[in-house]
Structure formats: structure tokens, C-alpha cells
Amino acid sequence: MDIPYTVEVRRDTGLTNGKIGIWLFLASEVMLFGALFASYILIRTGASSWPRGDTILNVPLATFNTLVLISSSVTMVMAWASLMRHRIGTFRIYMGATILLGFVFLVVKYFEYSHKFHDGLFPSTNNFLAIYFTLTGLHMLHVAGGMAVNAYLLGPGARLWKTNPVWFTNRVENSGLFWHFVDLVWIFLFPTLYLL
Amino acid sequence: MSEQAGVVVPRPHVAHEPHHEELGFWRKYVFSVDHKVIGIQYAVTGLLFLLFGFSLMMLMRWQLAYPGTALPLIGNLFGEGRMPGGTMLPEFYNELGAMHGTIMVFLGVVPLAVGGFGNFVLPLQIGAPDMAFPRLNMASYWFFFLGGVTMLVSFFVPGGAAQSGWTSYAPLSVLAGTGQTMWLIGMIFLITSSLLGAVNFITTTIQLRATGLTFMRFPFFVWAQFVTAFLLLLAFPPLEAAGVMQLMDRVAGTSFFLPSGLVVSGQVLTNAGGGNPLLWQHLFWFLAHPEVYVLILPAMGIVAEIIANNTRKPLWGYRSMVYSLVFLGFMSFIVWAHHMFMTGMGTAMAAFFQTTTMIISIPSVVILTALIISLWGGSIRFNTPMLFALGFLPMFGIGGLTGLPLGLNVADIPLHDTYYVIAHFHYVVAPGTIFALFAGIYYWYPKATGRKMNETLGKIHFAGSLVCMNVVFMPMFLMGLAGVSRRLFDGGASYEFAQPVLHLNVISSWGAWIMALFQIPFIFNFFWSIRNGEKTDGNPWQATTIEWAAPSPPPHGNFLHAPQAYRGPYEYSVPGAARDFSPQYEA
Amino acid sequence: MTSDHAADIDRHVRVYITVFVALMVLTIVTVAVSRVHLPVPIAVTVALIVATIKGSLVACYFMHLISEKKVIYAVLVLTAVFFVALLALPALTVSDGYWIH
Numbered sequence: 101m102d103i104p105y106t107v108e109v110r111r112d113t114g115l116t117n118g119k120i121g122i123w124l125f126l127a128s129e130v131m132l133f134g135a136l137f138a139s140y141i142l143i144r145t146g147a148s149s150w151p152r153g154d155t156i157l158n159v160p161l162a163t164f165n166t167l168v169l170i171s172s173s174v175t176m177v178m179a180w181a182s183l184m185r186h187r188i189g190t191f192r193i194y195m196g197a198t199i200l201l202g203f204v205f206l207v208v209k210y211f212e213y214s215h216k217f218h219d220g221l222f223p224s225t226n227n228f229l230a231i232y233f234t235l236t237g238l239h240m241l242h243v244a245g246g247m248a249v250n251a252y253l254l255g256p257g258a259r260l261w262k263t264n265p266v267w268f269t270n271r272v273e274n275s276g277l278f279w280h281f282v283d284l285v286w287i288f289l290f291p292t293l294y295l296l
Numbered sequence: 297m298s299e300q301a302g303v304v305v306p307r308p309h310v311a312h313e314p315h316h317e318e319l320g321f322w323r324k325y326v327f328s329v330d331h332k333v334i335g336i337q338y339a340v341t342g343l344l345f346l347l348f349g350f351s352l353m354m355l356m357r358w359q360l361a362y363p364g365t366a367l368p369l370i371g372n373l374f375g376e377g378r379m380p381g382g383t384m385l386p387e388f389y390n391e392l393g394a395m396h397g398t399i400m401v402f403l404g405v406v407p408l409a410v411g412g413f414g415n416f417v418l419p420l421q422i423g424a425p426d427m428a429f430p431r432l433n434m435a436s437y438w439f440f441f442l443g444g445v446t447m448l449v450s451f452f453v454p455g456g457a458a459q460s461g462w463t464s465y466a467p468l469s470v471l472a473g474t475g476q477t478m479w480l481i482g483m484i485f486l487i488t489s490s491l492l493g494a495v496n497f498i499t500t501t502i503q504l505r506a507t508g509l510t511f512m513r514f515p516f517f518v519w520a521q522f523v524t525a526f527l528l529l530l531a532f533p534p535l536e537a538a539g540v541m542q543l544m545d546r547v548a549g550t551s552f553f554l555p556s557g558l559v560v561s562g563q564v565l566t567n568a569g570g571g572n573p574l575l576w577q578h579l580f581w582f583l584a585h586p587e588v589y590v591l592i593l594p595a596m597g598i599v600a601e602i603i604a605n606n607t608r609k610p611l612w613g614y615r616s617m618v619y620s621l622v623f624l625g626f627m628s629f630i631v632w633a634h635h636m637f638m639t640g641m642g643t644a645m646a647a648f649f650q651t652t653t654m655i656i657s658i659p660s661v662v663i664l665t666a667l668i669i670s671l672w673g674g675s676i677r678f679n680t681p682m683l684f685a686l687g688f689l690p691m692f693g694i695g696g697l698t699g700l701p702l703g704l705n706v707a708d709i710p711l712h713d714t715y716y717v718i719a720h721f722h723y724v725v726a727p728g729t730i731f732a733l734f735a736g737i738y739y740w741y742p743k744a745t746g747r748k749m750n751e752t753l754g755k756i757h758f759a760g761s762l763v764c765m766n767v768v769f770m771p772m773f774l775m776g777l778a779g780v781s782r783r784l785f786d787g788g789a790s791y792e793f794a795q796p797v798l799h800l801n802v803i804s805s806w807g808a809w810i811m812a813l814f815q816i817p818f819i820f821n822f823f824w825s826i827r828n829g830e831k832t833d834g835n836p837w838q839a840t841t842i843e844w845a846a847p848s849p850p851p852h853g854n855f856l857h858a859p860q861a862y863r864g865p866y867e868y869s870v871p872g873a874a875r876d877f878s879p880q881y882e883a
Numbered sequence: 884m885t886s887d888h889a890a891d892i893d894r895h896v897r898v899y900i901t902v903f904v905a906l907m908v909l910t911i912v913t914v915a916v917s918r919v920h921l922p923v924p925i926a927v928t929v930a931l932i933v934a935t936i937k938g939s940l941v942a943c944y945f946m947h948l949i950s951e952k953k954v955i956y957a958v959l960v961l962t963a964v965f966f967v968a969l970l971a972l973p974a975l976t977v978s979d980g981y982w983i984h
Contacts, residue, residue: 123955135534
């Protein structure tokens, strides 16, 4: 049985189900990260002292990671644009690059975290580190999740291109929306934790 | 009414789309992606949890009525760690209390009201073949199931299940035993389930409604589920974040909610400190206030449908009701700190939350008033669904009105955390929402099964439940006004000032135990009628909304031909019409 | 989306590259500003403004929000209102008059 508007848009809303679905999900994610930012505000304003981010965290490494994530957002949207131009080969290159850049991000974070642990700095050490590890940890889970979906779309999921290219393009677009959101969260996380 | 599976739209050529061959038992009844099967799964699971949560309370009521006495017959079943010699330990009382609340709210009412009724009725009422994301729908159910199992298993871990109230306030919850960790994990599953469900409901309502079904032609039930889905979508995530943070505090040694210098059992805690217990309260209530509207809105939707149908008149003030519903949903996000009036906020913020709370009572009153006025001049049919719907009205009225002093900062001072609060919210949820859910079961049972439930048994269920609900909860207002705090494991027995009202505990307890007896006709009726109920056609209530256009029970794909909406949802007794109802789906 | 022509996509791609460069530059800017050690309230304001600009670029152009449909805008506006409430109200309530005085 077919569900209408999975592939073609509904005329009065101009949207497919998947597009609405992903934006609704992103709205809930805004509230999820919003709660953590609200917690950050409450804890920081209630603290007698609060360290500057750059005194504890590695700003150059995080700046690099920021540029990595921004680049991956570009490659992601280019992957979608390639599908719009019916260039499946170019799609594979850009999607592969997106996943690779995500992997680089995770590797850098692995080094950041292990360096912290090596220096005896854990979430339990103080509230700055607690919120740092929780916010970046949750963000990392989202990066990993996005990479998993992208890997599926690059791999077995790409079979859909042959039978229903429009549906596949929409799926890539929707996955891209999630990926851009993950980048967007980092754009706010980075200055908040590292620079202030 | 034909038996064959209906296909709504012609299928485009998609090579790997599954054909309509017969699905095996597991894909058809257990791992189904059909919203009707999923809805029934949610409903039955929810009802079982309601029964379980009710049983926990009945145990508690023994301790409250006869504190310190051994429970006869079954008291020894709970072991030395919980009821030595059949006498309840305070820790066990707390366990029962925390889990009663958690189970009733998150495993009972919401799954039944939203997962059950929403899933089963919503696509049918908008003329859709299924939900927008059927597989996501199935995933939602199984996340709920996992959350439920986690909560149940938590009873068996060392130290028992969560014991810090359904509200899990820090620092007590952070310092509690393993059961609390399982509560947090269970909540994360349940929240995930709700979030996925909310995405599905909203997308489905916007995208899959039938041709001609504009928003202002929606049955009120659809509007109610639509607004509820937004509440779930946007209010739950902060609790999920809070749950992760409490887990971090418990497992990773962080101090999000632990202040500095906390002394526990004479020892100063060695954690880093600097946390804020109020942070937990804010994040918890940010969800939990909209959550209470999640509990009531579907109920209002159900009652609206049943009243329109059984008065043979359109709802009075449909437009006002819809605007009120939307306004209510919006306001529900900015009233939460009325649960926190006693936490030391300044007068400015207290005034802010008091004001928003008073404002939010207005749309509630509008909706209730419109429902009551809808009865005026109607040809009322007093069948079982209607009896429960009618019972809902004054019960919700009492519950709502008694909330007003709680929402006023100063009046809340003597009432906060007393039995008055318990009475208030139980009136809204128990003879309020749960009555509406019963009404919905009697009403839509024929659609799901093709048979009606027995009317006589239904009336006995109704009469007994209505009387008993009031016997249980009305005395609690008096106890609260006398100053008896909630969550006291002896019901106030150790307090001098409470002595004059302690007998009310006995009254409430007997009300509860007798109410249990009156549920037996319902449980029996529910199962007996599957095979023996009076057979019906597609529209046994002569109703106007689109779900009644489908066969009873509807086949996979729901409708034999894609329905269309030609008019509003409650065209009853239209002057000049041949019958006293003009269905929405008939040209 | 399905009816976009090749020329449209080319235009989009040019926009993506422009936004990409802007994002890189703004990242450098925000790090550079942080080296100046401004007083905390000002540092926070500047950092948030830069982040908001960057975030808006990602949202408007990578996520195509600038040409999205009304339904999506409605959902996001609603979310934004509650997001602000969540960030502001607890702090106002708990803060001991930190903000109020």
C-alpha cells in the first residue's frame, strides 16, 4: 500500500512527508540542545567562578574541527546538488567526502578527550568539564548518527537511485538537513565552550 | 462491506515495493506497520499498565488506611526487604508511590490516549490509508515497550525501583539506588517513542488528510491529537537532556544537580559540587507541565466526538474550541514554574508564572463550557460512551477549578505538596481523562472489532466507577486543607494536627478497593465482546466522521475508495435532510 | 525541488561556495576576537552575533530555509519562541535577582 506524498509533493503544502518529518525532528533537537544550553547558562551564572574556555580546552584543534565540519556541510549540499544534476558519480565523491570529514571530526575529538583524561580532567572534575563533555558528547553522538545514515545512502541505500531517483534525492536532501543541523549546533557550541 | 484489502491510490512502478501477499503471523500481529494493529498494541499494553499502576496504588492504600498493620493474605508475598511480616516498609511505600505515578502517566494514560486512540482513529478520521511513516510508527511502539520492560525490571534490581517520586527531584534521586538509573534509561526509551510518534502524527495530519478536509473541518479529536503531538515534540526533549544529566551525575560523578557541601548521613559528599537542584526542577517541569495537557487534550477530543454524536447536534462553539485548544497548547509551555512557587523565586517571576497560569485556565473553561452548552436542546442518547463522556464534564470541572488556588502563588503556600494537590490532579486525570478513555473504548470498539460491547455491563462499570472515584478523591481535598502532606508513608498518622482527618484515609482506601471490583465487568466485557458482542455494520452510532465510512474492522489500507470530505464534521439534524445525520464523507 | 533545472543548480552551487568562504572567514573572526579578551558580557554578545550570522547562513542556504514553505516556517517560529523561553525563564527565576537589579 502506498503512502501518498512520499515522493511527490502535496499541492497545498508544497512538501513531501519526509521534508516535514525531518524538520519536525530538527525542531525537537533544537529543544534538546536548548535544554543543555539553558543548563549551561544556569550553572555558569550560579557559579562563583568559571574558567575561560581557552584556559582548559584546545582552541586551535577545535577551530580546525569547526572548519572540518563546515567543509563537510558544503560537501553534503554538493552531494545533493550532484543528484539534482543526475551525476551519480559526483554524488559518491561528495558524499564520501562528507563521511570522511565527519570521521576526521570524530578523530580530533577522540584526541581531545583522551588528552583531557590523560591530564586527569574528567566530567566529574568540575562543572565546566561536566557541561563540556556532556554537550560535546551528545553532539558527537549526533555526528556519528548522521555519518551512519550517510554511509547507508552511499552504500546499500543508493540502489534506490536506479528505481526511484527522485525519492533517493529527497532522502539525501533530508539526511543533509540533519547533517547541516549538526554543523549548526557546533557553530554555537564552539564559541560558547571554547572561546568564552 | 467487503473483505478484500483496499488500495487507495494506484501504485507507481517501484521495483522493490512489497506485494500484497499474506504476511506471516509475526509481521501481521507483532511487528506490523499497520496503524490499526499498532494502535491496538498500544491500547492493550497501556490498559495492562493502567491495571498494574492501579494495583500498586491499592497496595499503598492499605498502608494509608491502616498504617503499620500487616496486609492479610498477600502481605507476605513481598518478602522481608519490602514487607517484613506483611507490614510495609517506608522504602517500599516510596517505591510504590514513585512507580504508580510514573506508570500511570507514561506507561498507561499517554500510550492509551495518544498511542492507542491517536494511532487507531486519527488516520481513519482524516481519510488516510495509514500514518505517513508506518515503519517509524512500529518503532515508536517498540521503544515504548522497551521503556515499559525497563521500568518493570527495575523492581527486581537491588534496592528496588525508583523511590524519589515520579518527579525524581535532585539531590535525592541522584543519591538513590540502581532503580533510579533504570528509571532514567526507561524514560529515555519512552521519550524517544513519543518524539517519533509526534513527528508521525503531525506529518500525517498535515499531509494525508482527504480532499476537502480543511483544518476547520477536522473533527475536534483530530485537532486535539494534533496539538498534543506538538506538546510532545517540543516539551519532551528538555527532559531527555535532564535525564542524561542526571545519569551523568549518578554514573559519571558529575554535579549538575548536586550543590556544594551536601551532607548525606553525616558525611560531606566529595563530588565537585556547584550544581543546582533547581535546574532539574526547571527541566523536569518544562516537560511535565505540557505533559498534563498531553493527558487531557486527547480526552477532550474523545468527549467532543461522543457528545456531538449522542446529542445529534453539531458541537456548540467549534471554532472557539479550536482556537482555545491551540492557545492552550501554546500557553502550556510558559506556566511550568507554578509547580515551583516554593523554591525561592523572586516576586516578579512568581507573578509572571501566576499570570500565565491564570490565563491558561481561560481556554480550558471555554472548551468545557462549549461541551456543556452542546448538550442544550440535544436528543441525548444515554449509551455507555455518552455516560462516561457526561461524567467527564463535572469531574474535569472539579479538577480544573480546584487547580486555581494552586496556580495562585500565595494560595499555593498552604496547599503545596499536600493531599489537596493529589485530589486536584487525580480529579482531572482519573474521573477526567480515564473516564474519557473508557468512553472512547466503548465508542470505537465496534470500529475495531465489528461488535459492540455489552451495554448493561458498561452501565454498571460507569455507575460504580463514578461513585467510587468521588469516594476516593473528594476526602483528599479536606485532608489537604487540613495540612496533611503528600508522600507520607503513614498518611499523616504520626502528626498530631492530622489526627482529626485520618479517618478519611480509610474512606479513600475502601473507595479504591471497591472501584477495583467495578472494573471487573469492564475487563470481562472487553474480552467477551470480541466473540460475543452484538455485531454491527460500519456505522453503528450513525456518526458523521470519516472513520465510520470504513468497514468494521477496516482492512489494510482502510478505505475501499479514497474518501473525500464534503462538509463539516458534525452535520447532525440538518434541516431538510433525510436522516438526522449527514456524514462528512457522503456527497 | 524535482523541477529545478541545471541552471538553477549552478546558481545554487555558486551560493554554496560563497557561503562556505563566508563561514570560514567568520570562524577566523570569532577566534581572533576571542584573543582580545573583551569583558565577558561584550564577548558573549559578539560571539553570539557572529554565531547567529554563521548559523543563519547554514540554515538559509545549505538548508534552503530562505525558500522554504510556510508550514516549515510556522513550526520553526513556534520552536524559536519556546527555545527562548527555555533559555531565559529558568535563569530569571533562579538567579537571585542577578538580572533583575
